[in-house]
Amino acid sequence: DQQVKQNSPSLSVQEGRISILNCDYTNSMFDYFLWYKKYPAEGPTFLISISSIKDKNEDGRFTVFLNKSAKHLSLHIVPSQPGDSAVYFCAASAPTSGSARQLTFGSGTQLTVLP
Amino acid sequence: GAGVSQSPRYKVAKRGQDVALRCDPISGHVSLFWYQQALGQGPEFLTYFQNEAQLDKSGLPSDRFFAERPEGSVSTLKIQRTQQEDSAVYLCASRFQPGGPSSYNEQFFGPGTRLTVL
Numbered sequence: 001d002q003q004v005k006q007n008s009p010s011l012s013v014q015e016g017r018i019s020i021l022n023c024d025y026t027n028s029m030f031d032y033f034l035w036y037k038k039y040p041a042e043g044p045t046f047l048i049s050i051s052s053i054k055d056k057n058e059d060g061r062f063t064v065f066l067n068k069s070a071k072h073l074s075l076h077i078v079p080s081q082p083g084d085s086a087v088y089f090c091a092a093s094a095p096t097s098g099s100a101r102q103l104t105f106g107s108g109t110q111l112t113v114l115p
Numbered sequence: 116g117a118g119v120s121q122s123p124r125y126k127v128a129k130r131g132q133d134v135a136l137r138c139d140p141i142s143g144h145v146s147l148f149w150y151q152q153a154l155g156q157g158p159e160f161l162t163y164f165q166n167e168a169q170l171d172k173s174g175l176p177s178d179r180f181f182a183e184r185p186e187g188s189v190s191t192l193k194i195q196r197t198q199q200e201d202s203a204v205y206l207c208a209s210r211f212q213p214g215g216p217s218s219y220n221e222q223f224f225g226p227g228t229r230l231t232v233l
Contacts, residue, residue: 004157032219043119043206043224044158051219089157093219100171101214102148103222105157 003027006106014114019077021109023090030092035075038087080113119225121207127231128197136192136228140209149192150206158206165213197232204229
């Protein structure tokens with residue numbers, strides 16, 4: 001049973017436009033959400049996060065929105081750049097895992113930004 | 116470099132062989148995680164160490180998988196009698212502090228070891 005779902009395996013966007021990546025979750029115990037970016041042959045790199053007490057967090061071109069009632073979050077990239085082309089993973093953690101707070105990941109969305 | 120390093124980067128094993136995968140976390144990081152990433156999927160949690168103590172091994176898929184971190188720094192993930200379904204990328208991540216029930220801090224990932232079992 002996938003607790004974190006990214007239903008779009010791929011997304012193509014024109015350079016300069018907005019990229020919107022979506023993520024849904026089912027576990028209501030999740031209280032912290034993260035987006036990681038992954039290039040081929042590299043490990044995931046942290047991008048941005050949001051606590052469940054907030055509904056928006058912004059960092060430069062990246063903004064994450066959280067809708068707790070819908071159990072949905074999204075990552076907005078504005079403006080999109082060719083260097084943003086990568087696989088984006090949504091991840092979540094719950095306090096019920098104690099000091100581990102391991103991450104539960106979605107299956108990823110391949111973003112391609114076309115020049 | 117100051118990041119998480121893993122070795123080997125690629126490992127090919129014949130079915131039934133034992134393999135050992137190494138992780139060097141960021142110096143001073145208390146928490147260490149192992150994740151398994153199958154092709155086309157996101158990483159899945161295997162096990163967690165706080166210093167040298169293995170506090171959570173609920174994600175290990177079978178008793179053929181064993182992890183250790185004897186001195187609280189370097190960790191080794193060992194897979195005995197490898198099977199084809201063990202083929203995956205094994206990711207190690209470290210975190211500066213333990214994550215308390217009401218707090219979280221970022222995990223830093225290594226590049227992974229791609230294991231192929233023939």
